[in-house]
Amino acid sequence: MKVQRWSRTSKLFTGGTSVVALALASVPLIFDPDVVQKLTNLLILVILAAMWNALAGYGGLVSVGQQAFIGIGAYGTVFFAGLGVSPYVAMLLAMALAGAVSVPISLFALRLRAAQFAIGMWVIAEVISILVRLDKNLGAGTGISLIQMNQYAPNFRQAYTFWMALGFAVLFLAALFFLLRSPLGASLQAIRDDEDAARSLGVRVASRKRLLFVLAGFGCGAAGVLIVANTLFIEPGSVFSVQWSAYMIFMVLVGGLGTFEGPILGAILLFAIQTTFTQGGPWYLVGLGATAALFALVLPRGLWGAIEERLGLRLMPVGYQVVSQKTRTEKKAQAST
Amino acid sequence: MTLVNAIVQGIFLGAFYAVLACGLSIMFGVMRIINLAHGDVAVLGAYLAFVVVERTGASAFVAFGVALPVMLLLGYLLQVTVLERSLKAGILTPLLATFGLSIVIQNLLLIAFSPDVRSLGGSAGAFTTASWHVTGELSISALGVLVLVVAVVVFGALQLFLSYTRAGWAMRATAEDPDAAELVGIDSRSVYARATAIAVAIASLGGLFLGIRSVFDPASGPTQLIFAFEAVVIGGMGSLWGTLLGGIALGLAQTLGAQLHPQFSVLAGHLLFLAVLIARFGGGRMTLRVAR
Amino acid sequence: MTLLTVDELDCRYGLLQAVRGVSFDIAQGEIVALIGANGAGKTTLLRAIAGAHRPHSGRVTFDGADVTRLPAHRRVSLGIALVPEGRRLFPSLTVEENLRVAAVGKRRGRWNVQAVLDAFPLLQARRKMPAANLSGGEQQAVAIGRALMSNPRLLLLDEVSLGLAPVVVDAVYRSLANVISEGATVLLVEQDLTRALRVAGRVICMLEGRVVLEGAAQSLDRNRVIDAYFGLRRPAVGGAPA
Numbered sequence: 001m002k003v004q005r006w007s008r009t010s011k012l013f014t015g016g017t018s019v020v021a022l023a024l025a026s027v028p029l030i031f032d033p034d035v036v037q038k039l040t041n042l043l044i045l046v047i048l049a050a051m052w053n054a055l056a057g058y059g060g061l062v063s064v065g066q067q068a069f070i071g072i073g074a075y076g077t078v079f080f081a082g083l084g085v086s087p088y089v090a091m092l093l094a095m096a097l098a099g100a101v102s103v104p105i106s107l108f109a110l111r112l113r114a115a116q117f118a119i120g121m122w123v124i125a126e127v128i129s130i131l132v133r134l135d136k137n138l139g140a141g142t143g144i145s146l147i148q149m150n151q152y153a154p155n156f157r158q159a160y161t162f163w164m165a166l167g168f169a170v171l172f173l174a175a176l177f178f179l180l181r182s183p184l185g186a187s188l189q190a191i192r193d194d195e196d197a198a199r200s201l202g203v204r205v206a207s208r209k210r211l212l213f214v215l216a217g218f219g220c221g222a223a224g225v226l227i228v229a230n231t232l233f234i235e236p237g238s239v240f241s242v243q244w245s246a247y248m249i250f251m252v253l254v255g256g257l258g259t260f261e262g263p264i265l266g267a268i269l270l271f272a273i274q275t276t277f278t279q280g281g282p283w284y285l286v287g288l289g290a291t292a293a294l295f296a297l298v299l300p301r302g303l304w305g306a307i308e309e310r311l312g313l314r315l316m317p318v319g320y321q322v323v324s325q326k327t328r329t330e331k332k333a334q335a336s337t
Numbered sequence: 338m339t340l341v342n343a344i345v346q347g348i349f350l351g352a353f354y355a356v357l358a359c360g361l362s363i364m365f366g367v368m369r370i371i372n373l374a375h376g377d378v379a380v381l382g383a384y385l386a387f388v389v390v391e392r393t394g395a396s397a398f399v400a401f402g403v404a405l406p407v408m409l410l411l412g413y414l415l416q417v418t419v420l421e422r423s424l425k426a427g428i429l430t431p432l433l434a435t436f437g438l439s440i441v442i443q444n445l446l447l448i449a450f451s452p453d454v455r456s457l458g459g460s461a462g463a464f465t466t467a468s469w470h471v472t473g474e475l476s477i478s479a480l481g482v483l484v485l486v487v488a489v490v491v492f493g494a495l496q497l498f499l500s501y502t503r504a505g506w507a508m509r510a511t512a513e514d515p516d517a518a519e520l521v522g523i524d525s526r527s528v529y530a531r532a533t534a535i536a537v538a539i540a541s542l543g544g545l546f547l548g549i550r551s552v553f554d555p556a557s558g559p560t561q562l563i564f565a566f567e568a569v570v571i572g573g574m575g576s577l578w579g580t581l582l583g584g585i586a587l588g589l590a591q592t593l594g595a596q597l598h599p600q601f602s603v604l605a606g607h608l609l610f611l612a613v614l615i616a617r618f619g620g621g622r623m624t625l626r627v628a629r
Numbered sequence: 630m631t632l633l634t635v636d637e638l639d640c641r642y643g644l645l646q647a648v649r650g651v652s653f654d655i656a657q658g659e660i661v662a663l664i665g666a667n668g669a670g671k672t673t674l675l676r677a678i679a680g681a682h683r684p685h686s687g688r689v690t691f692d693g694a695d696v697t698r699l700p701a702h703r704r705v706s707l708g709i710a711l712v713p714e715g716r717r718l719f720p721s722l723t724v725e726e727n728l729r730v731a732a733v734g735k736r737r738g739r740w741n742v743q744a745v746l747d748a749f750p751l752l753q754a755r756r757k758m759p760a761a762n763l764s765g766g767e768q769q770a771v772a773i774g775r776a777l778m779s780n781p782r783l784l785l786l787d788e789v790s791l792g793l794a795p796v797v798v799d800a801v802y803r804s805l806a807n808v809i810s811e812g813a814t815v816l817l818v819e820q821d822l823t824r825a826l827r828v829a830g831r832v833i834c835m836l837e838g839r840v841v842l843e844g845a846a847q848s849l850d851r852n853r854v855i856d857a858y859f860g861l862r863r864p865a866v867g868g869a870p871a
Binding site for chain 1: 365371373419422423426427428429430432433434435436437438439440441443444445447448559562563566567570574600603604607608610611614615618
């Protein structure tokens with residue numbers, strides 16, 4: 001018997017993802033700016049899903065207020081660009097701002113229990129939204145454009161934004177990946193399974209949760225940055241909207257709460273649904289809400305969780321597997337009987 | 338005098354928030370569930386009354402009387418279909434399921450009624466506009482007094498129910514120890530269903546008042562939820578009268594905040610809420626230790 | 630006449646088997662003591678009979694009817710009442726409210742609030758006090774009274790002596806004796822062997838989820854009981870160790 005991390009499947013798959021990532025990098029060179037913009041949206045969804053899963057799936061923190069950081073990322077970009085900083089540098093600064101803001105918030109938010117944390121985060125998002133609305137320099141309630149992007153030709157702009165999105169997606173997924181494979185990761189899974197038991201074993205639950213919270217702050221900030229880079233115009237009502245939380249909850253619940261691959265699957269699903277039902281509209285949202293509720297009640301581990309259980313499949317090597325190890329002579333003996 | 342006026346308005350506003358919050362407080366007290374669809378349920382109640390008013394031309398209050406039994410039934414169904422299952426699952430499940438439900442209700446309302454804002458003010462008769470002008474700067478609206486009186490009556494009736502009726506004791510018993518309650522013959526399922534039905538009915542009363550004092554549209558739910566939740570938290574989760582006081586505190590914060598700057602009202606309420614949370618749960622190393 | 634039949638009952642907590650293949654009968658009017666060390670499965674067994682724990686397999690038959698899948702509150706109307714381990718009163722309800730909230734169902738009988746207060750006179754003065762403010766002995770009295778309010782045919786008592794001073798336990802058992810002398814059928818769990826053997830007509834001993842000894846209290850050799858309790862096997866007299 002031995003305990004292994006990399007099975008053949010996961011080796012193949014991880015190699016495969018690296019290839020996929022490289023292939024994706026060539027997208028702007030092949031496709032029209034429209035398509036590139038849509039795929040940028042997909043990458044934004046992937047980041048958001050991964051981050052919400054990091055909070056809820058690995059930290060047990062259900063937040064209905066991550067749009068706070070999306071908004072900080074978006075408006076931060078506009079703010080820094082307005083100071084004369086080059087747009088793409090402004091984006092990095094805005095992401096850093098979102099992450100930085102998440103630290104003081106975490107000091108008190110993480111002390112709240114389940115429902116209070118969920119709605120508390122929502123209120124914080126509302127507060128930040130109101131504060132932004134009061135600032136005329138940021139366009140007040142009517143919104144503002146990232147006009148500094150006009151210095152780039154549309155093709156290049158779209159391409160740079162796409163590559164930035166790809167870079168962020170790879171960065172945050174890789175960060176999660178290595179986090180989960182580290183001893184930190186094992187303690188995170190322990191916290192998710194049974195917080196009190198984990199605490200009694202000496203796992204420093206509070207600091208682990210803070211790490212996830214701040215990571216999600218950076219990640220959702222990055223998503224906000226990408227949103228304004230992709231659409232060029234933002235307003236408080238849309239970028240601070242609780243709708244983003246609805247999307248994140250849908251993606252993660254349907255894709256697979258607490259799995260690594262699940263959120264990505266959920267993001268792809270949501271993207272597919274969004275592109276099919278371009279009229280959008282209320283019926284499609286009814287469907288989203290009902291599906292999310294249904295999954296919460298009936299299939300809590302989501303589609304990927306169900307697939308994992310059925311097939312025993314692990315594509316990404318974030319867990320451990322116990323494998324029996326027969327010696328060569330034993331295998332030969334078995335084969336000849 | 339404007340300060341006195343602000344305080345009076347704050348109390349009236351707070352009574353409205355208390356009615357909105359009452360149902361949320363009941364569900365939390367009995368089942369430890371925070372229903373994220375609570376605001377949307379209140380708005381649904383307002384729409385139901387609106388439909389009755391449109392069809393029959395009756396007054397808003399009569400319309401509410403018709404809508405009330407429907408809402409009671411809906412509350413019962415909500416418990417039996419969605420909430421019961423989520424009670425048995427983890428702590429996160431009720432939050433996620435009710436959040437999904439909230440989206441469903443909002444969008445079904447949008448489909449049925451379009452995004453136009455509606456109001457019940459037109460059919461509430463004299464209540465919508467009548468007021469006593471005590472002085473040049475202080476006026477007391479009939480609607481404000483009505484809501485305050487109703488709030489006190491509702492909370493009082495609930496208190497009487499919980500203190501003096503067997504069904505009320507059964508509800509308190511189930512809230513404190515559902516397992517032991519079952520062992521003495523109390524059907525916890527029907528206690529929970531009763532609690533949810535009452536909570537939904539009172540929420541729709543809040544919806545009625547929302548429609549009379551202001552306007553509503555399919556997306557109004559989340560705002561009402563936030564105010565209701567803030568009222569419950571400020572007053573102390575699990576305390577019935579605390580929710581009434583919390584609502585009034587929230588109303589006062591908002592009207593007094595508006596005195597500073599018109600756009601500060603909602604923000605002031607949020608800040609009070611956050612301040613209460615920080616005071617109760619501390620801010621990390623910065624918590625002051627009070628020596629006993 | 631057989632009142633309760635337990636048939637190959639198997640109760641689990643996830644993967645942990647707490648009750649394994651337990652079978653026994655209780656006739657009307659019998660007083661049966663269930664004894665055994667901690668973790669033997671006694672509480673789980675009582676809860677399964679009362680309906681608070683769903684068995685994995687096996688059957689519980691009460692007065693001829695199969696009640697295995699019946700929820701606890703329905704069994705109360707049939708006449709099964711459990712006084713749970715640790716009293717489990719409703720803390721904010723007064724003594725009287727705790728009693729009256731349990732008077733559900735249509736079962737007729739001699740038990741009502743006044744009858745309970747007569748049986749446990751120490752409660753008379755505490756009638757309007759919230760249960761949380763009572764002493765351990767008073768709480769135990771209320772817990773027993775609360776179970777009696779449904780006029781049960783089968784009374785299940787789980788460790789009524791737990792956490793109480795011996796003097797108080799004596800008082801509780803004295804009051805219980807009055808109840809019992811009126812012909813109730815009782816299945817009680819009791820850690821104190823002497824008390825159990827004194828009160829009961831029949832004794833069932835459990836170890837690790839199984840019944841390891843059963844018999845009339847009078848006829849059982851005390852040493853045999855102790856051996857069964859701890860799972861010991863003593864050598865036969867004069868012989869080599871087993």
